[in-house]
Amino acid sequence: MVRMITFIDSNIIIFSNIQEYPEHETTVKKLEEILSNGKGAVNSIIMSEVYHKLSKILDKKQAKSRTKKILDSENILYFPIEKPTIEKAIKLSGKSQLRINDSVIGQHVIDTNADGIFTDNVKDFKKIDKLKIIRLRGSKK
Numbered sequence: 001m002v003r004m005i006t007f008i009d010s011n012i013i014i015f016s017n018i019q020e021y022p023e024h025e026t027t028v029k030k031l032e033e034i035l036s037n038g039k040g041a042v043n044s045i046i047m048s049e050v051y052h053k054l055s056k057i058l059d060k061k062q063a064k065s066r067t068k069k070i071l072d073s074e075n076i077l078y079f080p081i082e083k084p085t086i087e088k089a090i091k092l093s094g095k096s097q098l099r100i101n102d103s104v105i106g107q108h109v110i111d112t113n114a115d116g117i118f119t120d121n122v123k124d125f126k127k128i129d130k131l132k133i134i135r136l137r138g139s140k141k
Contacts, residue, residue: 004038005077006134007109009119010049013042015136017066018057023120027136034118034134040076043108045101047071047078085111096127106131 008031015027034040042050047067054063070076085108093103102121106128109117116132119125125133 004034004115005041005112006034006038006115007105007112007117008034008040008042008046008076009105009117009121009125010046010053011120012118012136013046013050013070014053014057015120017054023136030134030136031118035075038115040073040118041079041112041114042070042076043079043081043105045081045104045108049101079108079112081108082111092128098124098127103128 012027012031015021015023016031018024021027031040047070050070051063051067054066057063058066071078081104086104088111089100089103089107092098092107093100096103098106102124105117106125109132110128110130116134117125118134118136120136122133122135122138125131
């Protein structure tokens, strides 16, 4: 059986970590469904965004603990970002009017041949050709 690898965007990780967020329940449900069919994936950009946001919402100790728990999870793969991905992302950022972080994440998903990215940031990621988006809300690309 072929297992899927889906990158999990920082907004999804944040929603799944903060019960008070209105998106929490839907996010956890869909995340469990995705992980039941394979593995999640993250990179340094995603994890730095997660830690930064969690440290603003929670305290730094909890943010560190939750970030480490994600990195240590058997269900989450960590993919380092290589120089060619950064170089392509810089071009993509200029061409598509995207923030560099979104360009790097999107290009990294493509370069690793992952099955897509689970995100609530459809507005930006839809600007990247060949990137499969798994939406938190709705179902179109």
